Structure formats: C-alpha cells, structure tokens
Amino acid sequence: MRRPGIKEVAEQSGVSIKTVSRVVNGETAVRPETRHRVLDAIQRLGYVPNTAARSLKSGTGGAIGVVIDSLADPFFASLVSAIETRALTEGLSVLVASTGLDADREREQILSLVAGHQVAGIIFAPVAEELPYLEPFRKVTPVVAVDRASAAFDSVVVDDYAATSVAVQQLVGLGHERIAFYDRDERFSTILRRYRAYQDVLEAAGIPVDPDLVSWTVDGALDYSAETARLFALSDPPTAFFASNSKAGIGLVTSLAHIGRENTAMIAFGDFSLADVLRPAVSCIDQDPFLIGNAAIERLLELRALPVSEPREWVVPTTLLRRGSGEIPAPLRPAVSAVGSTRGGAL
Template sequence: MNAEQAAGSSASRRVSLPARARITDVATRAGVSIKTVSRVVNEEQGVRDETRERVLAAIIELGFVPNTTARSLKKGGQDVIGVVIDSISDPFFASLVSVIEDLAISRDLSVVFASTGFDANREREQLHRLTGHQLCGLIVVPVAVTADELQIYRRRFPVVAVDRSREGIDSVVVDDFGAAREVTQQFISLGHRRIAFIGDDPEYPTNSARLAGFRAALDEAGIPVDDSLIVRHEHDRASMAAASARLLQRPDAPTAMLGATSRASIATIDAMRAGGSEEIAFISFGDFETADVLTPGVTCVDQDPNLIGSAAFRRLLELIDNPASEPVHIVVPTTLVPRGSGEIRPRASANEHHTGVAS
C-alpha cells in the first residue's frame, strides 16, 4: 500500500448501520399511510382519534424516533435532496438511487436526480440545473467537478460525494485498492499467472485504485505485469467486449479476468459467451442482475448499494443538523461473493473439467 492509500485508510472510518424503525414500518404496523403517520408525528389536525391512538401505539412498540431534521426542513420549504450519478442504466447506480429515494420518502422528503453520462460538461450543466432547486442537500458521484467547485455548493447546503472522494468534502467510498488486490490474490492462489484487467473509461480514481491493487498483488507474488493484458480507455460496452474478445483469441490468452466495473464485466461476459471461451476464471467488481443465474454464477466484489446509500443519506442528515462539522471519509466494506466463475483453476492445474460463463 502506498502513502496515499495509507493516508486514506487512516483518515477513514468503517460504518455500522444498525436497523432502526422507519416511518414506513410505523405505517405498516398501524395499517395507515405514511402521510397519516406524518400528520400524527407533527400533531396536525384531520386524523381520527382511533387512528391517532393506533399510530402512537405503533410508534411506542417499534421505538420509532421522528426525524426532527426532516420536519424542520418541511416547515422551511426545503424538502428536496439532489442526487447526481453517472448513469441510471448502470446497475450499481440505479440501486443506489433507489435506496436513497426510499430513505428520503420514509422521512417525507423528495429526491430529484440527474445523470452525467461520464461527461464533464454535462456534469456541470446538470449540477447547475439541479442546484437551481431549493435543495436541503446534495449527494454526488463526481466525474470532473473539483473540490473547489463542490465547496461553493457546500456553502449553500450539505454535500456528500459517493464512490469518488474530493478533498474537504464528506465522502462514502469502498476500499477499491484492497478489494482488487484481494481478487487478484485469489486468482494467484488458484494457480493463475496470466490474469487480465478489464477497465473502464474515462479513468476515474476508482479505476486507478483498482488497477493499483491488481498490480500490487502481482508484484507481491513476483509475477511480472503484462500490460498487454490490461484493457483501458474503452468508451462503451461494445468496445470493451471487442477488446476482451481480442484477449481471449490470443494463443497466450489469459486464464483469469477481473472486470473492474459492472459495465466492464457485462461486456467481458458478452465476449466470453460469444467466443465459447472455456477454462476462464472471472470475477466482477460490482454485482449486477443475472450474475447469479448464469452458469457458472459470476463471482463478484459486492459493493452493496444499500450500505453505501444508507451511509451517504445518514451523513447528509448529520450535516443538515451540524453543517460546521469536519468532513469525514467513510469506507464501507465490500464482500467477495463466490458463485463459481471466480473459483475456476487454470486448465494445467485443474483436476476436472470446468466450463466458462454461459447462459
């Protein structure tokens, strides 16, 4: 681990997200709508005594604590959280938005979101459009926006960066370096020596950290890094699939492959299935729909959007209560989920026949 990695590690803290009763839980237990629970909590008129008593009983039974921040925001007219992501078509970010939206609705808040399409100019346009609303907070996945630019927004409302950090801005990330290193070490422990890295474009700090972890594991094992097995600077699924296919068609094709993002992983699996590739071990950095129903199932680094979205949302509420608090860098743990594809040994050391990823 380099100095930058070590500094990031020491400055971060892991999160524990204990379950606690939500307004939706109270509504379900009492058999009423979220709006009715909100009216009871805010001591508004228009709720029958019998219904009010049922809601209050559910609140006591579940130990529900009303969110005073959300209530004060509603009274002040600021009840909207802005969310800026890369692309809603990306499985990870689609899930992330869904988690944040569910948490916001449970507190009677609204969510507006925008996507950047990985484009710096579009990112700034979307931020400008989104922040024209009376926001109570912003959760952003930065592309090219700088720390200084985000500080301007931070003077108006709390800002939390997700997936990619910016100095001086609260952030929620995963240990990209450590997780990629762990994946590569697993491949090596199974006997693989020709391991490919399928990256993404543009080159974000997340991808750089994952590539650094990949290289570190090879270096620690005394395996020379073959740059011809590293795919970078591909712009879309089709080009990533084509680049993966070229690797698989080589006489000295890799025996294991790491997809650095869910998008890169889906493209690589397209190439593997189209080419009928066999004996190829594969692990995806990021889970995606159908990953567990392919044959074999796709082993993945699960960067749980529920944990990440919950941590980002809770930090946003903390900043609303205390906007002067020092920025924190929250590292959410990942989990390596074995499903079969990541456990395939190279043919030379395998004791039985294994097939590649197929439907």
C-alpha cells in the first residue's frame, strides 16, 4: 500500500485531482458539499501533501533556512528555537545549517539551502563580508542577517556600541582605570564595534588604552586560563574586565574561579545560564536571543509578502543586568612612583 497522494483522495471522493488541490489550498471556488466530501477522504486516508512536489511546481518550498555558527552555542540555539516556534504557526519548517565560522562552508550551506532546497527564506549570522553567490537568488529568496550587521541585507542586531559604552562607563565610574578587554576576536564585526566603544569611553575619560590589557583570539582560539594568568602577571594588572561575548564571559569566570579571584569586577556582553547564582553574581549585557530571533522571523515573513524593499537595520534593545560583579569598585591604589607615572585612583 503506497502512501496516498492527491490522486487517491480524488478517487475516494469522486472528484478530479484539481478539485482536491483546490480544497487543500483553501481556494473558494468549491461547493461546501464537495469540499466536505474531499476533506472526509483526506481524513480517512491520512493524506498529507507532498512538499517536494509542491516546491518543484512553485519553485519555493515549505521550509526556511537558518545558518549559524553552531547550535552548541546556547545563544544561537535559543535564537533558532524562537524562529522555529514562529515558523510552525506559519506552516513552515526550519532547516538548520552550521558554518563553524568557515566562509567556504557558509557558502556551501547557503547554496544548498537556497538552490538545493529552495527555501522560502534565509536567516543567517554572516561569516563572510560579502556573499556574491547569493545575488541570483535575491529576487526570489528573502534574506535576513542576525547578530552581525550586513550592508547588503536586512539585519537584526543589537546596539553593540551603545550597550558597551554604558557598561565600560559604569566601570570607569567606579574608579577602574585598568580595564581589560577580554577576547577581541577580529572575525566578528560586532566585537570590533564593542572594542571601539571600549576605546572611546576610555579615551573620553582620559584613560590610556593599554594594548597589554587586550586579549586576542588568534586562529579562532583563546586559552582563557593562560590569558587570565597573563593579565594578572602584568606589572600593572587589570582591576576590572569587560568580556566581549558570553563565551568569553564564561571562560573568564571559570578561570577567575580557578585562581581564587572570583571577587573581580567584570561585565560580560551576553547573558549566560547561572550568571545570577555565582558569587558575586555576574553583571551582563542582556542580548535576548528570543527577541532577536522573533524580530528576524517577523521581518522575513514581511519580506516574503512584500515586494523588494531597501535593506534596513533593526535594532533590538539590550539591558545591563546589574547583578554585582559589575558594581565592584576599584581598589584603593597607592600613588605610583617612577616612569609608569602617578595613577592614583579610587572611589
């Protein structure tokens, strides 16, 4: 017994396949009585329309593609979760693909989704700066970028610069003059924006930006324990940390705990699980993945209906969650003597 198609339904209800198609697609030109007969047969046979045939005919299928760094990252997982939930109400499925931050793989995945699966839309966290190969599809497949800005597409982001400014300003206001920028990862435009805010706030406060206080991810990896040790071994070590993303925040918290320096001032960009249970509780810039995911899918659905429109940037608000670690004042410092100059600070 093969699975029933539109044909079997037609036979069972004594109408043509076209009429079944009409009923399934909710077209109006069907007599109520006929419609009822067809629905009955559908029910009885357990008919489910074949998505493949549908998208073959219509040129665009019943799924949307989501391309992200990795699902193992809780931020992206929640993002996709929000998207999937909303997509379900629209009768759309979600195809996930991960890039592992590799531009080639990003290309491969996006092409597979757009050209292969003919997705009804793409939501993605861009890795490469430009995606020329996507051009031929622009007219037919709506695309929304998330988390990272993109000149060419609609994008849903948070105001990295403003949020970081508030956080760093708070640390400066507490007397910190040695603030580490923990994990500057050149691969992400968002982090570069956060770094710029860090720089600007320090400069505005007359505090020199010390390259020694900047931690770098090189070749995609940063050994948090080693890096934290390096920072504390400096002749003039940091009194506060700004973690540029939640992974770095977790790494920092962990490495601080390992060396028994839990009680260090820090703020992380991006909330993480249990941040409020640690002692001290970790102050975070809350960048809500559900909010971002929702905004992205809503925008995508709009784009599906609308004709073409100019790419826009959609900014999702953030909050600074003041939990404790970001409210620790700088320690009193004795006046320093020689070359390194007087950097007394306090309260």
